[in-house]
Amino acid sequence: MNLTLHVWRQKGPADEGRMVQYEVKDVSEHASFLEMLDVLNQQLIGRGEEPVAFEHDCREGICGSCGFMINGDAHGPMPGTTVCQLHMRHFKDGDVLHIEPWRSRAFPVLKDLVVDRGAFDRIIQAGGFISVATGEAPEANLIPVPKPVADRAMDAAQCIGCGACVAQCPNGAASLFTSAKVSHLNLLPQGQPERFDRALSMVEAMDREGFGYCSNHAECEAVCPKEISIDFIARMNRDYLKAKAQRGMKTPLQT
Amino acid sequence: MATTTLDSRIPPGPIEHKWDEHKGHLKLVNPNNKRKFTILVVGSGLAGASAAASFAELGYEVRCFCFQDSPRRAHSIAAQGGINAAKNYHNDGDSVFRLFYDTVKGGDFRSREANVYRLAQVSLNIIDQCAAQGVPFAREYGGLLDNRSFGGAQVSRTFYARGQTGQQLLLGAYQALEKEIASGKVRMFPRAEMLDVVIDGRGRAVGIITRDMVTGKIDRHAGHAVVLATGGYSNVYYLSTNAKGSNVTAAWRAHRRGALFANPCYTQIHPTCIPASGDYQSKLTLMSESLRNDGRVWVPKQPDDKRRPDQIPEPDRDYFLERRYPSFGNLVPRDVAARNIKHVVDEGLGVGPQKNGVYLDFADAIQRLGRKAIEERYGNLFAMYEKITGEDPYVVPMRIYPAPHYTMGGLWVDYNLMTNLTGLYALGEANFSDHGANRLGASALMQGLADGYFVIPYTIGDYLSGHLGEKLSTETDDFRRTEAEVQERVNRLISIKGTRSADSFHRELGRIVWEYCGIARNAAGLQKALQLIPALREEFWSNLRIVGGPDQLNQELELAGRVADFFELAELMCVDALDRDESCGGHLREEHQTPDGEAQRDDEHFQFVSAWQWNGVGKTPTRITEPLEFEYVKPTQRSYK
Structure with a gap:
């Protein structure tokens, strides 16, 4: 198939950037979307033009490196799919595709389709962990975890930190990402001692990084490649509100 | 460079107390x-x-x-x-x-x-x-x-x-x-x-010495x-998992x-990966080994059998793992499975549009256990397979082929x-x-x-x-010299200004290493690779094209530096594979097989680690050996018949 691409080109963080049109011919329906861009890039190199910079690594949908907007959809049109796992058989000859980087105040563009998602790491730093130094752990089976709880925690823990939720949200909120980590840890017995501090400080970190507020559009859930549920946002908000209310109380909240 | 003696510093005493002691x-x-x-x-x-x-x-x-x-x-x-x-x-x-x-x-x-x-x-x-x-x-x-x-x-x-x-x-x-x-x-x-x-x-x-991949700045860090x-x-092969x-x-x-x-x-070649679908293929995806618990591996007995797999009757199928290894069947270890799959594909019996895979068929298991049981066991893998190939493995057998996976x-x-x-x-x-x-x-x-x-x-x-008390400094001649060498190498890569991309060299290198130092190796092939690799390496250093400068995010420059190192590594792999004139584990030398076609070790001559010392680009490296002793597990010939 032949495609017309409009790709966001931006030389560096300070550059203004613009859309540039490219024609890609004879694309195989079996190629992945990133392989289609590889083919384009080899053509650009052949012409002495700079290839389109995009982030990618595992190309198996698990590392979370890749991601950009295709015609306004984060990771493109297929549900539950990162752009590296999106194959060209879902497009047709003559399609015109607009390819843009994640758009968010908290994700500055570094070059072309590459953005800086360091804000996600800083949210994790605020409390996305259980404090247990190497060697401190008790025997693993001393802490039983009911299977439904473990399964639910795993549903949340699957987040790959790609940033699609932020890019698709009209408010640029990071609530799905943050709530996935808060819920993963706050559901588990091991996460209880730090539960309320975690919710409080991770939500505050999210605000500090310049992400918007959640107003329940649920666009994030629709584009999440791991199909993480917005139920976790409600769970995070509940822990956050409890934590906020108890601030200044002498007796800490019971978990 | 003086020959180093290897001291593995293994503590004395019985093995169960060594670490604690x-x-x-x-x-x-x-x-x-x-x-x-x-x-x-x-x-x-x-x-x-x-x-x-x-x-x-x-x-x-x-x-x-x-x-x-x-x-x-x-x-x-x-x-x-x-x-x-x-x-x-x-x-x-x-x-x-x-x-x-x-x-x-x-x-x-x-x-x-x-x-x-x-x-x-x-x-x-x-x-x-x-x-x-x-x-x-x-x-x-x-x-x-x-x-x-x-x-x-x-x-x-x-x-x-x-x-x-x-x-x-x-x-x-x-x-x-x-x-x-x-x-x-x-x-x-x-x-x-x-x-x-x-x-x-x-x-x-x-x-x-590091390079900031956003600004291109070369930095020194002391520790x-x-x-x-x-x-x-594994990426020396270009296509890997x-x-x-x-x-x-x-x-x-x-x-x-x-x-x-x-x-x-x-190197470990994993037997169950999704075969390449075309010359744009950028990597290969693993399908978990667990699939071989219920999937049966087969190819048609006739090359170029045009029938759909479900139209090929039992007598026209070769379940080659079950045939050759009756007791382990489809569950032979990774290296054995990978070799046998390559063998049938090399004989022209491969399936799929590129004739580069074998069937991994779940029809029997679905009939025996029901679709629901198979869904519970492998649902996520089947979904991933369908996403990549567009084929539904509940209906059409999966196609698999080995891929480099671990080193x-x-x-x-x-x-x-x-x-x-x-x-x-x-x-x-x-x-x-x-x-x-x-x-x-x-x-x-x-x-x-x-x-x-x-x-x-x-x-x-x-x-x-x-x-204790040693002060760190990056203002030393050692740091200055090393940084200058790094900078010079970056400049050299950028200034070649040839016609071929780093990716095209990497692909070609990968094909050579896969062909001659992949699943099975032999002396003639390794010697050939040792001619081909240096020749391609020289072309790389004279005909590489990197578009864009060094002081920016430049993914071409990053790749070129890595490919340059893969060239030198590939040569060393072939030198080592040629030198190790025995078969063991993932290293199968075709000259050394048991009558059943299994890896034949030579413990008398090769029960050691080959540790190679660098002597310069294109120079023969020096082999230093660390003898291996087995006090607790006595070496035996593996058999999976």
């Missing part, structure tokens, strides 16, 4: 003095992140580097199956000794017994640590940890988190690391690629010790500075995980020590975390304690 006598650094030491950790996968976090918890100052935008993206994240530990939760007779035994045997008697025993010992602590961190391991209904069985073992010792065990273990280590970044004990340098290690006049590692946890080199960014550069730069590279020809070779290390260069350590897949000539499933995650959480935090103190 050793720990009891390692020198310590006083808690108040730990902050006076800086440790550089390169790589943030399971080994690197766990080491960096553990160092910081102990009180050391740490700098951690990764080429990705976040330490959470290291390729450990892609491991699907699980992690082994000798917990014996199933009361099925597992023990530290049995895990040790299986690993030594699985490695075809080419690993170091003392290291493997320690690995089996600390496997217990790993599960405790990860569970406490909140890794959501699979649970039984009583809330206790679930296990499953994996290839090469007769007990259930594999812990897992759905099909995403590597992801969850890595996130556990990453979270511990982020906690220490927040506390200020770790300074994280994402998007930083190590381009050289700085060795001082006494042969000690004193720092590294009292340098820890490389930079993964394996590794992430696109996985590379050998950090380890190779260390090798060029004098670190010995051990057993480079030991057992790596930097030579002693029992303390130190390379032959003082102060330079190598952990995880980057070192060579624990898997011999073949790695068992679910053992890579175990080794990465063992090295990072429970070995290096002890052994590094023994080294550092002798260097």
Whole structure:
């Protein structure tokens, strides 16, 4: 198939950037979307033009490196799919595709389709962990975890930190990402001692990084490649509100 | 360069006491003095992140580097199956000794017994640590940890988190690391690629040179010790299951500075991956080994059989694994399965549009157990397969073909995980020590975390304690000279201004290495590769095209630097494969097979580690050997008939 691409080109963080049109011919329906861009890039190199910079690594949908907007959809049109796992058989000859980087105040563009998602790491730093130094752990089976709880925690823990939720949200909120980590840890017995501090400080970190507020559009859930549920946002908000209310109380909240 | 003598520093005494005895006598650094030491950790996968976090918890100052935008993206994240530990939760007779035994045997008697025993010992602590961190391991209904069985073992010792065990273990280590970044004990340098290690006049590692991948700035970092946890080199084959960014550069730069590279020809080709679909193919995707529990492998007996697979009647099918290995059938070990699949495809019996795969058929299992049971077992894998190929494996048999997956070779290390260069350590897949000539499933995650959480935090103190009070400086001739060499190399790559992209060279190199140093090797082929690789390398250095300058985010420049190192590594792999005139584990020399076509070891002449010393580009490297002794597991010929 032949495609017309409009790709966001931006030389560096300070550059203004613009859309540039490219024609890609004879694309195989079996190629992945990133392989289609590889083919384009080899053509650009052949012409002495700079290839389109995009982030990618595992190309198996698990590392979370890749991601950009295709015609306004984060990771493109297929549900539950990162752009590296999106194959060209879902497009047709003559399609015109607009390819843009994640758009968010908290994700500055570094070059072309590459953005800086360091804000996600800083949210994790605020409390996305259980404090247990190497060697401190008790025997693993001393802490039983009911299977439904473990399964639910795993549903949340699957987040790959790609940033699609932020890019698709009209408010640029990071609530799905943050709530996935808060819920993963706050559901588990091991996460209880730090539960309320975690919710409080991770939500505050999210605000500090310049992400918007959640107003329940649920666009994030629709584009999440791991199909993480917005139920976790409600769970995070509940822990956050409890934590906020108890601030200044002498007796800490019971978990 | 003078020949180095290898001292593996294996402690004396019975194997079950070696590690405890050793720990009891390692020198310590006083808690108040730990902050006076800086440790550089390169790589943030399971080994690197766990080491960096553990160092910081102990009180050391740490700098951690990764080429990705976040330490959470290291390729450990892609491991699907699980992690082994000798917990014996199933009361099925597992023990530290049995895990040790299986690993030594699985490695075809080419690993170091003392290291493997320690690995089996600390496997217990790993599960405790990860569970406490909140890794959501699979649970039984009583809330206790679930296990499953994996290839090469007769007990259930594999812990897992759905099909995403590597992801969850890595996130556990990453979270511990982020906690220490927040506390200020770790300074994280994402998007930083190590381009050289700085060795001082006494042969000690004193720092590294990195390139900031956003600005192109070349930086110096000084440390009292340098820890490389930079993964394996399967991407030398171009098409592999590794992430696109996985590379050998950090380890190779260390090798060029004098670190010995051990057993480079030991590579693992995983039998069940999705075949390439065209010449644009950028990587290969693994389908978990567990599929062979219920899938039957076959090809049509007639080449070019045009019928749909379900139209081909039983008498016209060859279930070649079941035919050749009646007792193990489709469950033969990875290396045996991979060789047989390649053999039938080479004979022209391959299936699919490119005739480059064999069928992995679930029709019998679906009929026997029902579609629902198969869905429960493999639903996520079937969905992934359909996403990639557009074919529904419930209806049409899967097509699979082997792909490079893991590299057992790596930097030579002693029992303390130190390379032959003082102060330079190598952990995880980057070192060579624990898997011999073949790695068992679910053992890579175990080794990465063992090295990072429970070995290096002890052994590094023994080294550092002798260097208290030493001031760090990047303003030395050693740093200036090394930085200048890095800068010159970057400039040289940029200034070639030829006509071919780094990717096109990489693809061509990969085809050569796959053809002659892949699943099966022979002397004539390896000699041919040793002609082809240098010729292509010379073309690379005269006809490479990099568009864009060095002082910016330049993915072409990054790739070119890595491909340049893969060229030199590929040559060493072939030298090693040619030199090792025997078959063992993943290294099959066609000249050395049993009458049944199995790998035939030559213990009399090759029961040793080949550690290679760099002598310069195009120069023959020097082989230094470390003899292997097997006191506890007696070498035998593997048989799966």
